[in-house]
Amino acid sequence: MVRVIAITLLFLLSSVAHAAQDPTAPLGWYSKKSSSVAKRKTAPLPKLQSIVCDDGSQCFAMLNDKILSNGQFVAGYKIKAITFEQVTLVRAGKTWNLEIFNSDIRQ
Template sequence: MCFASVTASAYTEDDSSASDPTAPLSWTAPKQVKTEKKKTYYPVPKLTSIVCLGGVECSVILNDRLVEQGDWVSGYQVQKIDNEYVVLVRQGKRWVLELFDSTIKQ
């Protein structure tokens, strides 16, 4: 007597359980959600005033806040304060802010 063992397996390509034989019959893999990395925008602070009194270091008003050299404002560090301009740095880039000269030359 001869015994033959035959097994048949049929599935479609769309059957998600075909890729994972241990998955339940009605299980479907969760869809992958692609999240795009949002760029963060850091607007350059607005320079309102430069205040220098005698031999004391100068201070500035940026975004309505009094700050000194080395302070951080809206993601920018105040690198240098001069009586005519302010230097801000962020990620290796520099911004030089100057006040509008109210003296009109003819």
């Protein structure tokens, strides 16, 4: 009696495991299991809204609704340089140049 119950349970468990696979997948294909290594999430680039420069060529930029200057941080990115055309951001050894307008403007 115990043997019949054990065989029945094994049969039910094997059918559940089989149903967990994608029935439309090619034969012999198995999806990758998620790795135990945590993936680093990168912060999204700040949104550049405007650049204002005074006569002394000191420039300020509005990023994510904040007025910032060189050396300040926004959303985890350090502002390396601000020119009248672009803002240069640095994070983890990588550099991004944000521009107000796309350079490929067509008329």
